Amino acid sequence: MQHEPNGTVEPDRTADEPLSSQIARNCLMTRARQISRVLTSVYDDALRPFGIVAPQFSLLVMIAEFGPISRSDLGRRNHHERSTLTRNLQPLIAQGWVAEGVPASDGRSRPLSLTHEGRALLKNAASGWSAAQSHATRLLSEDGAHELMNIARKLPLRMV
Template sequence: MKQVAGYYPKIPSPCLCLNIRRASRAVTEFYERILEPSGLKITQYSLLRHLQQLEPVTISELAKTMRIDRTTLNRNMKPLITVGLIAVNTGEDPRSRQVSLTEAGKSALNTASTLWDEAQASLHQYLGDQEVEQFNYLVSKLEALLP
């Protein structure tokens, strides 16, 4: 398990948005350092994990579930399509597209999942049970700003 090196409280900004963005960047970098051997970014890992749970799924349904717009999803999917981790095929309606994991995508996800578990456990240990519970409550409350 990856140990988090110390606790270095930053001086918070009076702007809550800035504080959240700074924390988000730090957490993203933390996960990406641990995921690096898998070759996946945390956004790619999340996309593959969602696909695993939903496949086959239309691009619109996937974007809605991930709470991102279709343009962002399409941009994030392109490198995964290029390296053969996901496939996009015609859906039931010829105008729709369905996305699914390839065998290579399933393999990459399995490798990355072990590393993600390590990052998750390290962050959980760093924060502690009570702070993780508080964090999850606050993040859910903030997400509810946009239904």
């Protein structure tokens, strides 16, 4: 990849190389999704003994940090589509780890909060998270992990 003066990253180009090969080798989205799948697998493996997977654990943490929180605010903070958020929340609610409050004055939003059992799960699963965090840091390197966190901090909230 070549860094242009305007700060953009231009793919390496070979005149006779097919466009698909250039894209396959240089696509940021493809690489980010590969990294995401590998890291999700690392965290899933470490959290599985606690009866939870990485996307659900992430939601537990977000609800603990920002709750009570509406589904729409949670979705914006974590860049979730509504259907993905619902699919990952359903088991948390069914297991009794997350509770939906009474509807707000608008009659629509039902704030999410952790139950006592959800807080206990978060505390118990912290050892699995810590092991996964160490493994992920080794995979990415300290510098890579630090850069990934810096990139994530700069992302805007979803507007939808």
